[in-house]
Amino acid sequence: MSITLHLMLHFVCSFLGLFAGMFGGFAAAYAANRAEMGDGVQIASFFAVLSAGLLLPWLLFRRLVPARCPACDGPAFPRGRRPIRYCCRRCGHVEVTSVSYGRRDDY
Numbered sequence: 001m002s003i004t005l006h007l008m009l010h011f012v013c014s015f016l017g018l019f020a021g022m023f024g025g026f027a028a029a030y031a032a033n034r035a036e037m038g039d040g041v042q043i044a045s046f047f048a049v050l051s052a053g054l055l056l057p058w059l060l061f062r063r064l065v066p067a068r069c070p071a072c073d074g075p076a077f078p079r080g081r082r083p084i085r086y087c088c089r090r091c092g093h094v095e096v097t098s099v100s101y102g103r104r105d106d107y
Helices: 003-034 039-064
Strands: 075-079 085-088 094-096
Touching: 003 039, 003 075, 039 075
Parallel strands: none
Antiparallel strands: 075 085, 085 094
16 A cells, blocks of 8 residues: 555544544443442543553554555555654665654754
């Protein structure tokens, strides 16, 4: 898949993981409430499952699903955050994107 498509699917995967984490967090908090655990356990379980739902899809997609290198069609994986760079494992080509997580450093 192209780098552009990879970036879009990465965003969609993270977004869906957030909703899955919210649903799972509410389910975990409900289960803690049914088991008559304290409010702290309910809140902690909600945020733990919410964080896992957001971070796990993001990490797994970033580490396991490659994009296609524009130079040699080999597997290119994202590196960095400001801006995101795709590094090819076959030829070493680095493709710098205009997408950043957070503020760009080159202003």
